[in-house]
Amino acid sequence: AQTVTQSQPEMSVQEAETVTLSCTYDTSESDYYLFWYKQPPSRQMILVIRQEAYKQQNATENRFSVNFQKAAKSFSLKISDSQLGDAAMYFCAYRSLKLVFGQGTRLTINP
């Protein structure tokens, strides 16, 4: 079975600084997708970024980028120029058919 591990229960960063959230996963499949979702206090799950496993190029969405290391089964999220609105729970997720989530990292932004 696929598993996703986020080893950082909590992280904090100063506003305007850069922070990296870690994620590792375990799978025997070769074709899959990886995601980072953000969950603010409103409970709404919001897609941050998506990576296709067959693509070597790391995905980027504005201030958000990933470091995808397929051989190491690692998928970290880098947030540049952190903003107060980035404060939330961040979940890493793996999908071949169903979406499997990590336990989440609570990100705090210090003004």
Add this chain to the structure above:
Amino acid sequence: GAGVSQSPSNKVTEKGKDVELRCDPISGHTALYWYRQSLGQGLEFLIYFQGNSAPDKSGLPSDRFSAERTGGSVSTLTIQRTQQEDSAVYLCASSFSGSGANVLTFGAGSRLTVL
């Protein structure tokens, strides 16, 4: 609809009662998923629908939990004889198909509190 709609948004019930949680997916989305999120925890997969059939119901925690989907649209998650450990937020998500390429869109969830 424009998004995934879930109702009720909050439900308080007494131990032993049955509850029904409803999910109305985005129009045209054939795949529908239910997840459970306990306080401060990650999302636990419960069941997946493709159309009206459920090819993966491996996450349902016990036979007190059941779900159905009719007309390839609305889904209902039913919890019978609720227990305190059932207290959680139940999230529904939908996508165009079960393919991993398709992004899941989530509803705002139903918070269940069992007293």
